[in-house]
Amino acid sequence: MQVTETLNDGLKRAYQITVPAAELDAKVNAKLEEARKDFQMKGFRKGKAPAALMKKMFGKSVLGEAMQETIDDAMRGHFDESGDRPAMQPDVKMTNENWEEGDDVEVEMTYEKLPDVPETDFAKLKLEKLVTKIEDEAVDEALTNLAESTSNFESRRKGSKAKDGDQIVIDFVGSVDGEEFEGGAAEDYPLVLGSNSFIPGFEEQLVGAKAGEEVTVNVSFPAEYQAPNLAGKDAVFACTVKDVKEPKPAEIDDELAKKYGMEDLEALKTQIKERLADEYAGAARMVTKRQLMDGLDELVSFDLPPSLVETEANQIAHQLWHEENPDVQGHDHDNIEPTEENKKLAERRVRLGLLLADVGTKNEITVSDAEMQQAMMQQARQYPGQERQFFEFIQKNAGAQQQLRAPIFEDKVVDYILELADVTEKEVTKDELQKAVEALEEE
Template sequence: MQVTETLNEGLKRAYSITVTAAELDAKVNEKLVEAQPEVEMKGFRKGKVPMALLKKQFGPRVLGEAMQEAVDGAMSEHFEKTGDRPATQPDVKMTDGENWKEGDDVLVDMSYEKLPEIPEVDLAKLKLEKLVAKADDAAVEEALANLAETAQDFEDRKKGSKAKDGDQVVFDFLGKVDDVAFEGGAAEDYPLVLGSGSFIPGFEEQLVGVKAGEEKAVTVTFPEDYQAENLAGKEAIFECTIKAVKEPKAAEVNDELAKKFGAEDLAGLKGQIAERLEAEYADAARALMKRELLDALDKEVTFDLPPSLVEAEAGQIAHQLWHEENPDVQDHNHDPITPTDEHNTLAERRVRLGLLLAELGQKAEVEVTDAEMTQAIMNQARQYPGQERQFFEFIQQNQQMQQQMRAPLFEDKVVDHVFSLATVTEKEITKDELQKAVEALEDE
């Protein structure tokens, strides 16, 4: 077997691999000898079929396997010997595949871009600033007021008042299709918040403007995909008797409100709110320090980048930004999008930092555990209520999706590792100053 270099330019490499006919024939014989003890053929005892007959019967089938194994072996040996790590899957093809016949040497061309050598970084010399914001009384009171809004009560409007969007209407109703009442279409003293979207589309809008004591006929059409097949797509009339019209009123901020949110009293709820706010501030501060770290590493380290990785990343950036600017286009049936110089510059930064973090993580033996992956999948599955199990099974069976979820987990663990080695100083700031810093980062 012979491997000859045909291209050595930057990170690009190309080789010609020759597997001689004799080597290939020896590989075929080796596989046949290995299989011979288990082969059964009419007229011969098990394991006693002559090699010549085995080769005639199974040789062509084994030949393809032997050829693949020989080429794979040559590639593995090459990468072990040179230490090259391909940036993407190597391009491998037979030089004379269409005209090749048994007894010929196998000639294969292999080309790839190798990953660059990543220079060492003295992480201890990195100087980072960690912003620390405390939850002051004003922030806690603001969050408390928002909680009171979500726990709102309702009180009767002035007699004769018309219901507005956001009001609660208490009413009796009876639904009929073709003048026949249907199961589940009736209730008494039902409290409905107008605009909540909890009833059939078009129902709540028709109750805007009703008064207590009024009777109202609401006509709606059930959706075609309605869960009750006997009602799907049909028109229904609901005879409604309005009992009360109530306006929303924020809940009083007291111990009773605190108990609704699982706290013993108001002081306990304020403590919980302060902890939650400071956790949010810490997440924002971490994002800012991570950006500071990436900027520092980007300036600190330079090395050649595989052109194919940069090109792919630039294309992805351009495509994503185009869709953000053209939200009406949901599919990918559009003209090709050519990356700009700005896209290419951003792609180079992302590829450089991605390779550097991967190298730092590998050297530090950073790993994403099965438990961490499971937790991440469960967190994302909560975005699909009622379909959590199906989502979990989908991820388990999809290696590409697993990799997409594993990558940010790995990156965050590497970033935390670098934080632990860098020189970090804390700076206490206000919530408003932190917010301005976050907004400035988002505007970049």
């Protein structure tokens, strides 16, 4: 077998692979001989069928398999010897299209190799880690929000008009074309105005109503309503308002804490502080990670495989187009041409992705089975009642596994680099931290 380089331009490579006919024939004979050991042919004992007859019967079918194996072996041998890692699947095609049995096999292989990532002195990176103290005001604000979300409702003063957010207690009877329909009536029903729990337009017509009033509500059932006999129909609801109640936040005390599974108010405050600490740490890491990526983007430069950049730019352009056109669900639209901004972002992503992958590989950073298991469990919580199906899907789908593994691997590499970088802490307020996070979203 002969492998000859025909192109060496930047990261682009091309090779001519020639498989001599004699070598291919020898591989075919070896495969037939291996199969002959267990082959039973009429008129011959098991394993004693003539080789010539075997070749006449099965030679052509074995030839294609032998040819593919030979070319695959040649490719593996080339990559092992050269050390090249193709950026994408190599393009392989036969060049002697009029090939006949007995001819040499000539194949052209082209690919873009992954670049050699230069060694980087991460100590040159100067980064800030934002640190935010948990102030009593933040804890009090969280407690207030909990109390408001645990509101009780108390009757308003007689004659008060119902406001958005109030709870009204009503009797109602619904009818379509003058006929009452099943499920369209209730007594003493507590309805919070603005909750959007009823048909669109229903709650709005009860704003301003008073206890003791009768209100006629005219609405139309949505065209996609779950009951086919009511979908798209106009309906009239005769409502009697029996009470108008305003929301009263719960008291911030031990009883509130018990509603959230805590022993007392101090235990609830401790839990809130822990949650805030996690939130602040997560937000600060986002800011530091962006600083790190910006620093690496300026510090490290190397050639990029054009195919990877083009693929990434197309994905970015496609995603942005769908964000701007949310009504288009399918992908049967016109081709989306990437902008220069898309291409620039693609170059950054590819460069940083290759750099992080290289750092992780050289420093033997891996994702453990335990880390994968934890990630799978976290994802499975998003599918209550279908956890088993989710686990089975992940176990059978290599692409899904990679989607889970990739962010864990990236975070571990980022942690490794941060240990080597020059990181100083900077104390900021909660509002300053929030502004720093918002600035990331605007970029």
